[in-house]
Amino acid sequence: MTKIKPNAYIKDSPAQPQPPAENKPPQFKINLALNESPYPPSPKALEAYHETAKILNRYPNYSSAELRHVLGEKYNLDNTRIMCAAGSEQILSYIARAYIGEGDEVIHPRYGFMVYRFNIAMQGAKSVPVEHDDFVVNVDYILGAVTNKTRLVFLDNPGNPTGTYVPYSEIIRLRENLPDHILLVLDAAYAEFANEADYDAGFDLVDKHENVIVTRTLSKLYGLSGLRIGWAYSTEEIINTLLHLKGGFNVSKPAQSAGAAAVLDQDYADQARDKCRAGIEYLTSELRAMGLNVTSSVCNFVMLHFPDGRDQMKAADQHLKDCGIMVGPLGAYNLSSSLRITVGTDDENKAFINAMKDFMEK
Structure with missing residues (x-):
């Protein structure tokens, strides 16, 4: 057995199965x-993808500038406070690495996105799952789980795998009643599908508070799962913190071009x-x-x-x-x-x- 020892938290984290490559x-x-x-994907996204493929010998823009500009225009957001990554899952891992550590507690829905548990474990923090009411997250359960060790709340809204959502008025109440030192992460991967009048992804909440981040993806509605494009919006301070962890060329050139074209094809x-x-x-x-x-x-x-x-x-x-x-x-x-x-x-x-x-x- 090798004498090289991995991080102690690795053994407590689920590993992605990897069968032999020759197995179909x-x-x-x-x-x-x-x-x-x-x-x-949109024909316009496919066209942009193929056009960009002609210059694959060149690195992509390190900050996904065109894509951030398009997203900022679409949602009326300050694009300097947008970051892009290889899927929103990558951003969630950045958040965990940046803001939680050994002994911290992180609250999340019991039936929330399973990646939360993985990221929490990898930082040596404690996972604190809260119950649902008929598969709908109850904000009071989150607030009731807060202790002096709580550092972060992961909330997928709408939820995966439940498909349910928390009304925006309840999200506002949650933020207003959480201590200021707790970061609220609103994972809005399925926001494009939620057309209910009382739903909102939470961009306004980011602008009103210093402790909220919203994560999004182009994998779902835009049909770009194979390109891995995620993005986040938060305060300048939080985005700059996460940029310390981001690789310079983490979103490929075709992904940036196709993503921008897909977002523009409403x-x-x-x-x-x-x-x-x-x-x-x-x-x-x-x-x-x-x-x-x-x-x-x-x-x-x-x-x-x-x-x-x-x-x-x-x-x-x-x-x-x-x-x-x-x-x-x-x-x-x-x-x-x-x-x-x-x-x-x-x-x-x-x-x-x-x-x-x-x-x-x-």
């Missing part, structure tokens, strides 16, 4: 597992959003008609619960695999009787529903 991953006709867009994004909402309504109504419990979702996925528990869920998951359909079991979230279903194309959604009908009729 399972092939599925329909992939409804990872909350990706079922549609290709008509295409609106069409994708409308199709997603129709898909959510279809999946929810069809699954409920089978007697299954579906948590109402404002995202591009639904969370499905099986009344007969874990064994029924596992049988359904296997049946779907046998039909060439991959979905997302939620055992890692301690939701052992639940599946997360990403909205697909109309044909994919219908194939999934038909497979579920076959399963329920057995």
